[in-house]
Amino acid sequence: MSGTDRPVSEEDLHAHVDNLLPAEREPIVLRYLRENPAEAERIADYRTQREMLRAALASRTGGALPAHLNPHVLIARRQGERRMLWRAAAMVVLAFGLGGGGGWFLRETVAPPPTAISGLVRDAVANHVVYTADRRRPTELGADQRDDLARWVSNRINYKIAPPDLSDSGYRYIGGRLAATPEGPAGMFMYQNEAGVRLTVFVRPGSSAPNAPIVPVDGKPMGGCAWIEKGVGFTVVAPIPAAELRHVATEVQRLLDSRV
Amino acid sequence: MSAPGDVERIEQCIPALRRYAWTLFRHRDDADDLVHDCLVRALDKLHTRRDDADVRAWLFTIMHNLFVSQHRRRRSRPVTEPLDDDHEVAASLRPTQEDGLLWRDMLRGLDRLPEEQRSVVLLISVEDLSYAETAAVLGVPIGTVMSRLARGRERLREYTDSDARPALRRVK
Numbered sequence: 001m002s003g004t005d006r007p008v009s010e011e012d013l014h015a016h017v018d019n020l021l022p023a024e025r026e027p028i029v030l031r032y033l034r035e036n037p038a039e040a041e042r043i044a045d046y047r048t049q050r051e052m053l054r055a056a057l058a059s060r061t062g063g064a065l066p067a068h069l070n071p072h073v074l075i076a077r078r079q080g081e082r083r084m085l086w087r088a089a090a091m092v093v094l095a096f097g098l099g100g101g102g103g104w105f106l107r108e109t110v111a112p113p114p115t116a117i118s119g120l121v122r123d124a125v126a127n128h129v130v131y132t133a134d135r136r137r138p139t140e141l142g143a144d145q146r147d148d149l150a151r152w153v154s155n156r157i158n159y160k161i162a163p164p165d166l167s168d169s170g171y172r173y174i175g176g177r178l179a180a181t182p183e184g185p186a187g188m189f190m191y192q193n194e195a196g197v198r199l200t201v202f203v204r205p206g207s208s209a210p211n212a213p214i215v216p217v218d219g220k221p222m223g224g225c226a227w228i229e230k231g232v233g234f235t236v237v238a239p240i241p242a243a244e245l246r247h248v249a250t251e252v253q254r255l256l257d258s259r260v
Numbered sequence: 261m262s263a264p265g266d267v268e269r270i271e272q273c274i275p276a277l278r279r280y281a282w283t284l285f286r287h288r289d290d291a292d293d294l295v296h297d298c299l300v301r302a303l304d305k306l307h308t309r310r311d312d313a314d315v316r317a318w319l320f321t322i323m324h325n326l327f328v329s330q331h332r333r334r335r336s337r338p339v340t341e342p343l344d345d346d347h348e349v350a351a352s353l354r355p356t357q358e359d360g361l362l363w364r365d366m367l368r369g370l371d372r373l374p375e376e377q378r379s380v381v382l383l384i385s386v387e388d389l390s391y392a393e394t395a396a397v398l399g400v401p402i403g404t405v406m407s408r409l410a411r412g413r414e415r416l417r418e419y420t421d422s423d424a425r426p427a428l429r430r431v432k
Binding site: 010011014015017018020042045046049050052053054055056057060061062065066068069070071072074075078239241 | 267268270271274275276278279282283288291292295296299300303362363364366367370381382384385386390391406409410413416417420421
């Protein structure tokens with residue numbers, strides 16, 4: 001049967017309510033509704049019902065994503081478990097004396113020595129994961145104490161810095177803190193977009209490499225974009241696609257470069 | 261390891277999964293437990309996923325199966341319990357009072373539906389799944405989906421239309 005000569009069915013009416021009706025059936029259903037006021041009222045009620053359900057449930061999406069529902073964290077956790085297995089396997093090899101050399105080889109593949117950039121990203125991501133997951137107190141000083149934070153962080157890391165304004169990229173500054181790394185203190189600025197995704201900008205002086213352009217680093221559980229200028233390392237971290245992250249990193253670099 | 265695009269697409273579906281799970285349990289922690297189990301299962305099975313299948317429908321299928329196999333018995337809360345269990349969300353909601361009452365009535369009506377009708381109404385009306393996708397998620401023929409949808413909507417209409425619902429009468 002073709003799309004235009006079939007009588008109007010209950011399925012057609014629901015498809016009309018759900019905007020799933022094929023275009024060629026639409027005029028037939030509309031004519032049917034014009035000719036049957038009781039049916040028109042029933043279908044209008046279904047439409048209202050649909051809109052109200054959507055409205056009533058629109059806000060029930062749970063807000064900011066907790067860490068245990070972040071797929072990047074879940075993947076990292078699983079990879080961590082797998083790494084533990086490898087480590088255990090390596091220990092077994094060593095314990096049975098089947099070759100110290102083999103053991104060392106395994107160790108190297110398990111934990112490669114961090115370069116300046118990857119170390120930077122590792123520390124930035126570690127702090128990002130810990131602090132952004134905190135819904136109540138993600139920062140030490142909030143957005144209203146921006147200047148205090150800039151002074152405090154600048155003093156502690158001995159490098160003059162203030163949180164850049166990323167509102168053009170869709171990220172609102174929500175505060176910052178001093179972060180700890182194996183190489184000493186670092187400054188951390190936190191931002192949030194409209195969808196509740198949190199992004200951090202991480203600043204740490206004293207890098208072993210003097211300069212490095214922006215590079216994306218596949219960190220765990222999420223990636224970061226890092227660069228080094230005159231020994232000061234910068235990292236931008238967020239659970240967002242790499243291209244978008246790089247765009248924000250470029251913006252941060254531009255803003256920080258233009259402040260002098 | 262999976263393509264990074266898959267993980268991003270999964271991530272984009274999480275708000276919808278959390279909402280659907282919330283309607284199943286009316287309790288944020290229980291809902292998020294189900295979403296967590298669903299994500300762990302999905303990430304495990306990611307390499308077996310067919311490229312042509314929609315990620316959303318695929319995730320809802322996993323969640324529905326988990327709900328059926330493990331969680332159905334956990335819905336111990338009486339369905340007439342007040343709905344504002346997660347205050348943080350409720351506080352951010354700020355509907356007009358009239359809207360709030362209408363929504364509350366609508367959710368109460370939803371609670372009175374048999375679970376099989378409620379799932380169909382929600383997946384189609386709120387989560388925008390097609391009839392075929394809904395049939396696949398629930399593992400039933402498409403004809404069954406259509407009849408559950410029709411019965412569910414009519415029942416909800418009768419409930420919200422009755423004299424017992426002054427909040428709704430007022431707008432008539």
